[in-house]
Amino acid sequence: MKIPKSIIIGPYDIEIIYKEKVIVDDEEQDGCYDQKNQTIEIRKGTSLQRKQVVFVHEVIHALIDIYKVPAKKGEELLVEALDHAVVAFFKNNNFRS
Numbered sequence: 001m002k003i004p005k006s007i008i009i010g011p012y013d014i015e016i017i018y019k020e021k022v023i024v025d026d027e028e029q030d031g032c033y034d035q036k037n038q039t040i041e042i043r044k045g046t047s048l049q050r051k052q053v054v055f056v057h058e059v060i061h062a063l064i065d066i067y068k069v070p071a072k073k074g075e076e077l078l079v080e081a082l083d084h085a086v087v088a089f090f091k092n093n094n095f096r097s
């Protein structure tokens with residue numbers, strides 16, 4: 001699965017940015033969705049497979065935010081439950097680059 005330079009979710013153009021360090025709440029992470037700047041940040045140096053999972057993980061966060069999806073039991077649990085499944089779906093259904 002090829003990770004694009006930008007995506008469109010709803011009315012928003014979201015840029016994909018690669019950074020040496022991605023810091024969220026004072027902790028280094030592999031990626032994050034920045035609601036304020038409408039960007040997805042992915043840490044440089046991760047494997048291609050990990051980047052794909054991180055990308056989909058952050059896209060799910062963006063979808064939840066932009067479409068106001070309620071996540072009563074915790075957004076992170078919902079996203080973690082879906083990220084690997086969505087990557088597998090795309091890989092198994094010829095969405096490869």
